[in-house]
Amino acid sequence: MLAFGLRLAVAGGREALTRLIVIAAAVAVGAGLLLATFAGVNAVNAQLTRYASLYPEPSSGGSDAAPLWWTVREDYFHGRQILRADVAATGADSPIPIGIPKTPGPGEYYASPAMQRLLAATEPDQLGARYPGRDLGTIGDAALTAPNSLLIIVGGTPDQVGKLPRAQQLTSTGDNTPAIPATVIDLIMSVIVAGLLFPVLIFIGTATRLSAARREQRFAAMRLVGATPRQISMIAAIEAAAAALAGTALGFLLFFAFRGSLAAVPFTGDPFFPGDMSLSALNILAVALGVPAGAAVAAAVSLNRVRVSPLGVTRRVTPRPPRWYRLLPLPLGLAELAFFLVGPMPETSDGQMAVFLPGILLVMTGLLVAGPVLTMAGARFMARRSTRPATLIAARRLADNPKAGFRAISGIMLALFITSVATGVITTIVANRGTAPAGSTDAATLSTYLNDGPPSVAGLRPTPGVRSTTILRKNPVEYGDPVVACADIPPAYGRCAAGTTVAAVSSNFIPWRQSADAARIWPAAPVSADALPQLPVESVVVLTDGSAAAIERARTILELAYSAYFVAPNVPGDFESEFANTLRGWQQLADVVIIASLAIAGCSLAVSVIGGLTERKRPFSLLRLSGASIRVLRRVVALESAAPMLTVAVIAVGMGLLSAQLFLKAQMGYTLEPPGPEFYAVIVAGLTACLAVIALTLPLLERITGPETARSE
Incomplete structure (x- = not known):
């Protein structure tokens, strides 16, 4: 069965090969982004763990070594934070701070590479005079949170350091503990998975369903000659898994090829060390096994109609229209977020995340569930207002199967919603907690x-x-x-x-x-x-x-x-500047999410349009034979994709900003600051790219709708 499934996967000539390449490309993108997500979370954890090690817990005894006096204070230079660690050994066997070969004495210091460059490039009366003494060398990466960290370890006498604020005695150094709580990791993963990976899953599912009608007919014929539903499902799974395995391997290659470039991007306000962008064995197994398995499941699910009966694909009927109750999750999610404007707010961070995150996810789910209803309503409105044949045909087709019409643009809706929420929250917090305006008193x-x-x-x-x-x-x-x-x-x-x-x-x-x-x-x-x-x-x-x-x-x-x-x-604003810079880093991540998500959603849209054209070659050919011009047919295809896409884009951005306003008002008492022109420019550019992708598929229409296609099969 395995050999037979692999043979069928490429038995369709150039069409089958094209389908496998598209599926492999979709899986490669998905696998690469999933690996980047896991590595990014691991990098953030490593970065914050090293930062936490600068503020260790007081030693509880149990060691005979002479303690090390240690304290860390924050300094600033042109709005950038400098961490100054004052240390003093109380004996020859005192522990040595991590990242340096020995503990500096009075009048000595070690500096990070970025700090050394800054000291060399700045007049002493502006910076260097704060740290008088002899430079002993460079602090190693093991003690730095990022390659551009400004850290200086200054030596002193035990009496001097012991009198400094927050001074404590340590009997060991470098005791790193995970810095990110499990709840925070869940939050990061939820946002990234929802905003970046869900469009990838849609892309994989859409690519897997490419030429679904032709494949359903082939599998239905196999059913008629005696193949069981289980055998059909296995053949479909083998076909999808073969492409998924190749795509997963390519995804690993893409990740390792671009890992250094990803580490250099300051997603959290600071870049990562390339070694921090690591993968655990569980991460590797999850991608290597989970992605091909997911593609195989998607392929099996896409052939549900063949399992009904061998003749199921020939008895095509209009699907039932989506019901009104699909609209309920959206107002419920908004109501949960609005409740905390007047209701009691949980006191702990975990409690607040436990109420706000489900609200955001419920709004997001509500948009996806309500999408077909919104598509159907828009199509019926367009049909009533139509004055041209192309508009009427497109509207009737969308109203006939709104689920299929919405499926291709659901990734775009999700990407725009997530980015609107993130941008609204970050822009408002930076405006309220940023640095003082330049030129002001x-x-x-x-x-x-x-x-x-x-x-x-x-x-x-x-x-x-x-x-x-x-x-x-x-x-x-x-x-x-x-x-x-x-x-x-x-x-x-x-x-x-x-x-x-x-x-x-x-x-x-x-x-x-x-x-x-x-x-x-x-x-x-x-x-x-x-x-x-x-x-x-x-x-x-x-x-x-x-x-x-x-x-x-x-x-x-x-x-x-x-x-x-x-x-x-x-x-x-100096205290807030680091926080604001971190938020701006997350804003960059939000921009990356929207650009990548819209690009992936555009690819999914292109695959969906091409698949729809392939499945409707004969109806379009009959329309051409009956007098419809190729221009009219192109308008039909463009309207079927562009009209719902632009509609859901407006709804997604509006719901995202509304959710951000409810969160900000309830959590921080802030009023939403409207995003700047660059936010809307990114959205317009992304949607324009999606429209361009649709336009690139239109020349295919003329080639596949010739008179020879209209013959009876």
């Missing part, structure tokens, strides 16, 4: 919080680009805003109320998530001008001209003056 303001001791700010005033230096002191009222003398408030930050000598101001003069305002009036503080100098210092605020050089010089002076800082001197 916020972007020119540098501040640092002090835990104890007076600051040394004498070196700041003569620094080029520094316009003012203001010392804020702690309010004697518990949880009160810091206080400052009205005479020390720069005009750019506002002014005091009339008759006030000491005012209570927001930290950094900038209220949370607002901007500095010269017209702001600060209220009086319950502190006299005489008592103000006796209050402890809370922070120092430096107003610069906004230039990067002035900000970094001032930051360097503050760090040297207050070397035991807990929070590095920062510009409003």
Whole structure:
């Protein structure tokens, strides 16, 4: 049976060979993307595991080795985060930090390759002066989260490091534990599988059904001469599995060929090391066995009509129209997301994911389930409004079998929905938690919080680009805003109320998530001008001209003056910049998803159109013999594909942005920020490419609808 199935797979000449090549190509794309998905999740896990190892848990004893003092602080340079690890060995057998050959002593440091390049390319008074001492060498990849990580390991004495914030003693280093919880992995996999792999599965299924009518007739004939349904299913499975095995092998080759290029793309805000894009044995087995098995199952399912009876393929009847209840999942999903606008919100992250993820998936499923109903409604509307034969024929065919009409464009709907949700959420979060706008007073303001001791700010005033230096002191009222003398408030930050000598101001003069305002009036503080100098210092605020050089010089002076800082001197938005950069990396991933998904959906659409043309050669030939021009027939084919595709595109984008708004409002209290023009440009470009794919299939219509095709068979 195996040899017979393989022989039948190529017995149809060029048509059979073309079908096998298309199926193999579809499987290769699917297998390659599935491997890239598994490797990407493994890479993210490895990246975050190394990041977590920089913040180890305190040692619980059990080792006789002298401990290592260790603490990590965040620094910034031009909006980029620098991680500074201060270390000090307490004995000759103290553990050595991972990635370096020995623990640096006082006045010594190791730096990552990217950090060394940055130090060499920057004026010392802007960066290098923060880390005085001797460069001992490069930190190895084992301690870096990414090839472009800015990490520096600075040595000190046990007394110095022990007094730093968050200092702890370690008896071992490099104890890495998985950094991604299982729930987060499930979320990542769900989004990627839904947004990227589902169109691939549609492509595989569509390619498997290529020339389905001809194959059904062949298998039905075999049934008439005595073949059993089980034998027919086995032959179909062998035919599909042969192409799937070749496609899977090609998918592995594609993955390893492009693995280095994929690792260099900053999907999470930082690139990966190529070695992090690894595959586990379970990943390899899942793809090597699962993809061919899935293709075989799809082939067997596609021949369901042959199993009904040997003559089942000749008794073609109009399928039952989709029922109205297919519309129910969509409003149910939206209702679940909207419920948490007024209902209680789970307190834990896992609980929140457990309610929001099913809501998003239910909306997505609702779109897929409701797709045939929407296609049928649109076709009937088009039929009522049609004034041309091509429009009427296309509308009647879509209304006759809306499931088949929607199947070809379902991948496009799914890709647009997932991308609209991701883009809406990411764009809004970045807008609300991003860096300060360039040129604003916020972007020119540098501040640092002090835990104890007076600051040394004498070196700041003569620094080029520094316009003012203001010392804020702690309010004697518990949880009160810091206080400052009205005479020390720069005009750019506002002014005091009339008759006030000491005012209570927001930290950094900038209220949370607002901007500095010269017209702001600060209220009086319950502190006299005489008592103000006796209050402890809370922070120092430096107003610069906004230039990067002035900000970094001032930051360097503050760090040297207050070397035991807990929070590095920062510009409003520095803390958020890393988060925003990560989100922008995920936005890049969303763009990749939509481009890849639309490309795959376009291929699926092309295969579906070609398959439909092949199955309807004789009806189209009869139409040509009865007087219909080839132009009319091309319009029919184009309308059958383009009309539902454009309709579902509008619906998918609208539902995606609505779902994003419901999620943002319930989870974060944000209002959706409309995506920028580039989002719509990507969508228009993708849909245009899909229309171009449809146009490329139209010349085939004239070649396969000649008079010889209209003969009775």
